[in-house]
Amino acid sequence: MYKAPKIESGSRVIRKLKDLPGRVFVATMEIPWGLLQEQMAWSPDYVHMVTDMDVETVERLEATAPEFDVVVGIGGGSCCDTAKYLAWKRDKRMVLVPTIVSVDAPLTNMIGVRVDNTVRYVGDIFPEELLVDHDLIRKAPKHLNRGGAADIASIHTALYDWKLAAEDRGELYDERIASEAAACLEELDRGAGEVYDVTPKGIDLIVDLFRREVEMCARLGNSRPEEGSEHLVAYNMERMTKRHFVHADLVALGLFCMTRLQENRPDWTRDLLDRLGLQYRVPGVTRKQVGACLATLKEFADTTKMFYSVVDARAITPGFIEETVGRLAVE
Numbered sequence: 001m002y003k004a005p006k007i008e009s010g011s012r013v014i015r016k017l018k019d020l021p022g023r024v025f026v027a028t029m030e031i032p033w034g035l036l037q038e039q040m041a042w043s044p045d046y047v048h049m050v051t052d053m054d055v056e057t058v059e060r061l062e063a064t065a066p067e068f069d070v071v072v073g074i075g076g077g078s079c080c081d082t083a084k085y086l087a088w089k090r091d092k093r094m095v096l097v098p099t100i101v102s103v104d105a106p107l108t109n110m111i112g113v114r115v116d117n118t119v120r121y122v123g124d125i126f127p128e129e130l131l132v133d134h135d136l137i138r139k140a141p142k143h144l145n146r147g148g149a150a151d152i153a154s155i156h157t158a159l160y161d162w163k164l165a166a167e168d169r170g171e172l173y174d175e176r177i178a179s180e181a182a183a184c185l186e187e188l189d190r191g192a193g194e195v196y197d198v199t200p201k202g203i204d205l206i207v208d209l210f211r212r213e214v215e216m217c218a219r220l221g222n223s224r225p226e227e228g229s230e231h232l233v234a235y236n237m238e239r240m241t242k243r244h245f246v247h248a249d250l251v252a253l254g255l256f257c258m259t260r261l262q263e264n265r266p267d268w269t270r271d272l273l274d275r276l277g278l279q280y281r282v283p284g285v286t287r288k289q290v291g292a293c294l295a296t297l298k299e300f301a302d303t304t305k306m307f308y309s310v311v312d313a314r315a316i317t318p319g320f321i322e323e324t325v326g327r328l329a330v331e
């Protein structure tokens, strides 16, 4: 069942952590923990350093972690997801303190764990208490904070794919949710400058748009409003290279390529990505790899059977690949 989060945002809101009653278990990493300590000396009962989200790692932690009353996730996606896993398994109060707004993990009910290098989602726990501390978040690298915008910009391609699935396959389509999602995209467009500069307004905008996206997807029962063929590009690239990348970079690459396949305002999209500071030229990914990713995309969509999209409706020809990869290089 969807639960709306109580979000406290502002300067120094982390001070509230000191008032938490009972035994407090913190899931964090060296960097966010260090940043928090710089702002506020705090010694909770247990501090656990998160290493990774492999399923064995989180299961082992759950089996060995001491008794606690509140779990606090401090950091990025893995720290929040580790806290979510513990709170879900042990049915405890949870407070999340994102120190970066690069992913929607602090708002979603699902927990991403890795099984054989692939993300699988487990659990069902809607975060109810969030402390969004502007001072803390602004200490993270700007390009990572801007990254949160990628999973909102993805509404653009996702809505196209969703409508296509409704037309071609009779998939359930909800006009009202689609227009609410479109409104989120417009707000992102208008606030792009604040997002780029990682201002308090920009941070709050990202968190608010994540919150609305999560609520919409919960109401609908799937991720159609925000996940489309651009995510297939991201997933296929990780499968192909067996490497982890910054999620936002891969989604931005997916947006760059799929708006072309969709013929869905590719120039507007590229401009939006630039204004948000999202990088679609993924560091460490060669043009050849982008080409290979596109060439195997239909096969990937067929094997994984994730969802119907433009990839099923339009052929990705060698000509399209050459043109897209070429544009990626020069623009």
Ligand SMILES: [Zn+2]
Binding pocket: 151, 231, 247, 251
């Ligand atoms: Zn995503």
